[in-house]
Amino acid sequence: MEQVSGTFSIDLRRLAVLRELHRRGTLARTAEALHLTPSAVSQQIAALAREAGVPLTERDGRGVRLTGQARVLLAHADLIAAQLERTRADLASYGEGGRGSVTVGAFSSGILGLLPGALRALGERLPRVRVDVVESEPPDLFTALDAGQVDVAVAVDFHAAPPHTDTRYTRTDLLTDVLDIAVPAGHPLAARARDDRGGIALRELAHDPWIVGAAHSCCGAITRAVCAAAGFTPDIRHAVNDWGALSALVEAGQGVALIPRLVQPLYAHRRIALLGTAGGPPPSRNVFVAVRAGSEADPVLNAVRDQLRLTAATSVTLGGSVGGSV
Known part of the structure; x- marks a missing residue:
């Protein structure tokens, strides 16, 4: 050649x-x-x-x-792409970033538990900026981010997400979202949610049927990894990615599941019991926001990232206690 x-x-x-x-x-x-x-x-x-x-x-x-x-x-x-983004950000800064449009890609529970509050605040902060939302997870979310189809990515760290060292993106950690065990209200272990004995070891549920998201999804992958770390492979009877459907199946006695605190308030009407885990740090997932490297100086994108960080820091969903029926 x-x-x-x-x-x-x-x-x-x-x-x-x-x-x-x-x-x-x-x-x-x-x-x-x-x-x-x-x-x-x-x-x-x-x-x-x-x-x-x-x-x-x-x-x-x-x-x-x-x-x-x-x-x-x-x-x-990667350097060329970052420099192009800096150029675009400089041009946007010249116009003070008071108007425009932004597309935010986010995983489902991020849309449910984080984006509504952030979007309301952004509507007051930047009334002339249009914000569109699309549901997506890695790796497709970051393919869309690279292609400019998405401007801001809200995602969870798991095997399909880019590593922290990936220079193509500027990322900011938003929150640590703890996952609690959800069991039917009539489950033999449900009483633990109403007494002072604390959480349960995941291995106590090794013989229960489980309700888990698809293996390629962030929560499906995390649940499988958490159970493997606890020393068992879950008996997955139902594979669903919708949190409303998952909580309904738990309530119906069809199995147990892990539910992130980010979405728990949305299903407070369900007759299920939530229990913490014992024997070490609780299962959790790191939620972060990412933009293309070089675009962080864009005033609109920076405002969106900043508002997501503020909303995550003040989110009441993360401050609720665990150990009761919902």
Whole structure:
């Protein structure tokens, strides 16, 4: 392949495809995330390789893997994307950020327990700014963030989320959301929620049927990991991702579950008992907000991040006591 010329230039859209291939690992998954065909992804990567003058992929069995040159290019791609975001933020700052539109992507319980209060406050703070909300979780949420389809991502740390060291994003931790055990009101252990003996060990529920979200979802993944750490694999009878449906099934005696405190007040009418866990730190998940690196200076995006942080810090859902029936 030709050496890089003195008039070196590359198509930023093709660079974005390479970044997505690095994230997803295969042409098929990259194509699915970008709504392209695998052939189109391959053509974009080949065209980028011609522009760069270096090979970017090599055969790996029936798939492909990135070359060392591709990883060098990716390191610069993150810096290029961040600088473009800084440019956009500087232009937005010139107009004082008093108007515009922002799309916030968030996981379901973040939308339920965090966004309503933040959106009300933002409506008073920035009345000329339109804020749209879409429900999404990693990795799709961060694919949308990279593509500019989402401006602010509210997510939970789990295996599908980017690591703290990912330089493509500027992130701020919002809160630690504790998960409590939910059992039917008539469950033999429900009395623990009404006495002074504290929480229960998760392993005491090893023989109960469980209600758990899909494995790819943040809470589904966390519940499976927490049970594994407690020394058992949960007997999953019902797979649901909606918290209202989950709490209704618990109330109906169909199983036990973990429910985050962020959404517990919404289901206070359910006849279920909530118990803390004993024998160590309670199960929890870290909730954070992220924007594209370089865009944090945008006054509107900064206001949205700041309001999310303030709402999380003052959220009454995190201050409620555990150990009672709801």
